[in-house]
Amino acid sequence: MALRRALAAAGRRCAQRLCSAAWGDTIFAVSSGHGRCGVAVIRTSGPGSRGALQSLTGRPALPPPRVLALRRIRDPATGEPLDRGLVVWFQGGDGVHQSPPKHHPGSAGPQSFTGEDCAELHVHGGPAVVSGVLRALGSLPGLRPAEPGEFTRRAFRRGKLDLTAAEGLGDLIRAETEAQRRQALRQMEGELGRLYQRWSDALTQALAHLEAYIDFSEDDNVEEEVLSQVDATVRALEQEIGSHLQDGRRGELLRGGVRAVIAGPPNVGKSSLLNLLCQRPAAIVSPAAGTTRDVVEVALNVGGYPLVLSDTAGLRDATDPVEQEGVSRARDRLREADLVLAVLDATAVPPEPAGLGAVLGSLQPPTTTPCILVLNKADLLKGNGGSLRAACAQGQPLPPVTFLSCKTSEGLDHLLALLARELARLCGNPLSGSPSLTQSRHSLHLRQCIAALARYGQERQSDLGLAAERLRLARRHLGSITGHVSTEDVLDIIFRDFCVGK
Known part of the structure; x- marks a missing residue:
C-alpha cells in the first residue's frame, strides 16, 4: 500500500519537473497601479531579469541585492534615455522547482517575492515614461507581460507562500477598512495557514501510524496502543475543527x-x-x-x-x-x-x-x-x-x-x-484569538474534513483499510485549503517513527 503511493508520488514529482520547464520565461508588469502618479514601480520576475536590468541600465554590473541604486534607464534598441530612476535587484533561486514547504515559509531561501530572480524599476509615473519602459522590456527576448496574479502564482509554486497567504494578500490589496486590513495582514503573514498546517501534520502522523499498524503489525514492530493514539488524535481534531467552524461567519462578514x-x-x-x-x-x-x-x-x-x-x-x-x-x-x-x-x-x-x-x-x-x-x-x-x-x-x-x-x-x-x-x-476583533475563516471554500473543505473524520470513527472497528482511507481524504481536504498535499510526508513519518526494515 505504502509502496504504491510512493511510486505515484514519484510520478507526480517527475511531472512537476517537466512542467517547470514551461516556467522559464520572464514576466513584467506595473506593480504600483495605473494612472498618473509620482512614482511607478515596474517589476520583472524570471531568469531574464538580470539581463533585462543590465540592458535597460547599460551596465554589466548589478547593484548589490536589495539595495536601491540611481540609474539612467535607456531603450536597449535605440539607446534613447527613457527616464532616470531607482532600480533594485533581488537574487532568486536556481530556477529549479521547489515544492511548497510543510510550514509557512520564513526568511530562508531566495530573497525575492516570487523566489525567482526579480528586478524593480522605480520610474516617474507619467503615462509616457511607463509605456516607454514597458515597451522596452517587451522588446527583449524571453520577456512577456504578466498575466493577472501571475507574480503571486509563481510565489506559491516556489513555496514562498501557501494558498491562504495568497488569499490574504489579495484581501489586503482590496481592504477598505481598518478591520479588513488587520484581518488580511494576519492571514497574509501565515497565521491561518499555520493553524491548518498544524492540523494537517497531526493528521499525517495519525495516518502514518495507522498505515504502519496495518502493514507491519504482524511482525510485532508496531504496538497495539498505536491505534488508541490515532483515535485520540482524530477525536481532538474533530473537536478543534468543529469549534473553528462555529465562528458565526465572522471572518467572511469582515x-x-x-x-x-x-x-x-x-x-x-x-x-x-x-x-x-x-x-x-x-x-x-x-x-x-x-x-x-x-x-x-x-x-x-x-x-x-x-x-x-x-x-x-x-x-x-x-x-x-x-x-x-x-x-x-x-x-x-x-x-x-x-x-x-x-x-x-x-x-x-x-x-x-x-x-x-x-x-x-x-x-x-x-x-x-x-x-x-x-x-x-x-x-x-x-x-x-x-x-x-x-x-x-x-x-x-x-x-x-x-x-x-x-x-x-x-x-x-x-x-x-x-x-x-x-x-x-x-x-469580532481580527487581532484576538485564533484566525477566523475568511473564505467559503475553507468552510467547505473543513466540513468535508470533519465528515471524513466522523466516517473514520464509524469504520474503525470493521475495516482499518477503509478507516485509513477516511484519514487520507480528511488530510486531502486540509491540504486543498493551503495547497500542500503530499503522500511522501506519510512515508517520512512511517520510517522515522517505526524504523521499519532495520
Whole structure:
C-alpha cells in the first residue's frame, strides 16, 4: 500500500519537473497601479531579469541585492534615455522547482517575492515614461507581460507562500477598512495557514501510524496502543475543527462586508436615512409613499468595519405590479440580511413596549437576525415624546432603539455608535484569538474534513483499510485549503517513527 503511493508520488514529482520547464520565461508588469502618479514601480520576475536590468541600465554590473541604486534607464534598441530612476535587484533561486514547504515559509531561501530572480524599476509615473519602459522590456527576448496574479502564482509554486497567504494578500490589496486590513495582514503573514498546517501534520502522523499498524503489525514492530493514539488524535481534531467552524461567519462578514437592510413601512424616511448615512443623494426622496421600487445598495465604513447597506421598498400590501415586485425583493433582502435597520415613524407608533413591538413584528424581520429600531422624525414628537422614550427605555421585547431626525441629523451619532457596536459583535476583533475563516471554500473543505473524520470513527472497528482511507481524504481536504498535499510526508513519518526494515 505504502509502496504504491510512493511510486505515484514519484510520478507526480517527475511531472512537476517537466512542467517547470514551461516556467522559464520572464514576466513584467506595473506593480504600483495605473494612472498618473509620482512614482511607478515596474517589476520583472524570471531568469531574464538580470539581463533585462543590465540592458535597460547599460551596465554589466548589478547593484548589490536589495539595495536601491540611481540609474539612467535607456531603450536597449535605440539607446534613447527613457527616464532616470531607482532600480533594485533581488537574487532568486536556481530556477529549479521547489515544492511548497510543510510550514509557512520564513526568511530562508531566495530573497525575492516570487523566489525567482526579480528586478524593480522605480520610474516617474507619467503615462509616457511607463509605456516607454514597458515597451522596452517587451522588446527583449524571453520577456512577456504578466498575466493577472501571475507574480503571486509563481510565489506559491516556489513555496514562498501557501494558498491562504495568497488569499490574504489579495484581501489586503482590496481592504477598505481598518478591520479588513488587520484581518488580511494576519492571514497574509501565515497565521491561518499555520493553524491548518498544524492540523494537517497531526493528521499525517495519525495516518502514518495507522498505515504502519496495518502493514507491519504482524511482525510485532508496531504496538497495539498505536491505534488508541490515532483515535485520540482524530477525536481532538474533530473537536478543534468543529469549534473553528462555529465562528458565526465572522471572518467572511469582515472580508465581504456585513449586509444591512433598511426596512419599514412606506414614507417613514428609509431613503432619507440611506442618504444621511452615506452623505450623498444615493436614493430618491419624495413625500409620496412608495417611491422606492428597487433595492439601492451602498458600501460604507462604520467604525472601521465594512457595511453593505441596502434601501428597500416600503413593506405594505401593494396593488401596483411594479411595487409588488419591489416589496418582494425587499422581503428577500430581509431574509438574507446580517443586520436589519427597522425604521418607523416616531409620531405614528404606540407609546408602550407591547404596541411598539407589535408594529415592529408586522415588518416580519427574521427573529434570529440582529436588529436596530430607528424611530425617525423625532423632531416632530410633541406630547407623547416622553412616554415613547420611556417605553423604549424598558428594553424587552424591543431591540436596541435610537431616536433620529433625518431632517436635522439629531441622533445620528447615537445610531452610528449602535451600528459600530453591532458590527464589532458580528465581525469580532481580527487581532484576538485564533484566525477566523475568511473564505467559503475553507468552510467547505473543513466540513468535508470533519465528515471524513466522523466516517473514520464509524469504520474503525470493521475495516482499518477503509478507516485509513477516511484519514487520507480528511488530510486531502486540509491540504486543498493551503495547497500542500503530499503522500511522501506519510512515508517520512512511517520510517522515522517505526524504523521499519532495520
